[in-house]
Amino acid sequence: MTKKITTILAAIAIGGLYAGGALAGAGHDAAKETVVKEIRGMAQDMKSSGANAHSEAFSFGQAGDAAKVNRTIDIEMMDNTFNFSTLDIKPGEVIRFNVKNMGEVVHEFNIAEASMHGEHQNAMMKMMESGAMEVDRINVKAMSSGEAAHDDPNSVLVEPGKTAELIWQFKKAANIEFACNVPGHYEDGMKGEILYKSN
Numbered sequence: 001m002t003k004k005i006t007t008i009l010a011a012i013a014i015g016g017l018y019a020g021g022a023l024a025g026a027g028h029d030a031a032k033e034t035v036v037k038e039i040r041g042m043a044q045d046m047k048s049s050g051a052n053a054h055s056e057a058f059s060f061g062q063a064g065d066a067a068k069v070n071r072t073i074d075i076e077m078m079d080n081t082f083n084f085s086t087l088d089i090k091p092g093e094v095i096r097f098n099v100k101n102m103g104e105v106v107h108e109f110n111i112a113e114a115s116m117h118g119e120h121q122n123a124m125m126k127m128m129e130s131g132a133m134e135v136d137r138i139n140v141k142a143m144s145s146g147e148a149a150h151d152d153p154n155s156v157l158v159e160p161g162k163t164a165e166l167i168w169q170f171k172k173a174a175n176i177e178f179a180c181n182v183p184g185h186y187e188d189g190m191k192g193e194i195l196y197k198s199n
């Protein structure tokens, strides 16, 4: 049993005592609600601390709602460059990115803080090593399990000739880049800056 699960079980036990003690009073429901919230929070922590879960909040926004899209931007990925070197975004804007891979190798469109791209490059190297990703194809079965899983809401990994969609709601933040973290591509300059010129 992992430490986190033990902690959650302990919280449930304590919650039971707490709720039980308050049973006679009017505070019962409120106490129960607090405990439920705590457990939910912990389950969420556990999820986001997992090797393949990235549901934490980002400084620069969150996965966007398809019904609230303000604008569509066509992203073309070549070997190894994007069709844009910068993107100008309004804070709050929900953008649908149509991401097309025109190249002959797998590319990624990932929106993140510059420092996060570095971390993601290490993860991507592991995917390559584990066989979850090859130069020109994605091994979906290997990709969907284990440490090499690629399920970040701020990123799409696209095979040659394919198109993927990413909907993102932007929040203004410093040092945000779009980049491809396939090994070697970022270093080749396959990246660009998100600007917030039109506030």
Ligand SMILES: [Cu+2]
Pocket: 080, 081, 106, 107, 108, 180, 181, 182, 185, 190
């Ligand atoms: Cu690339």
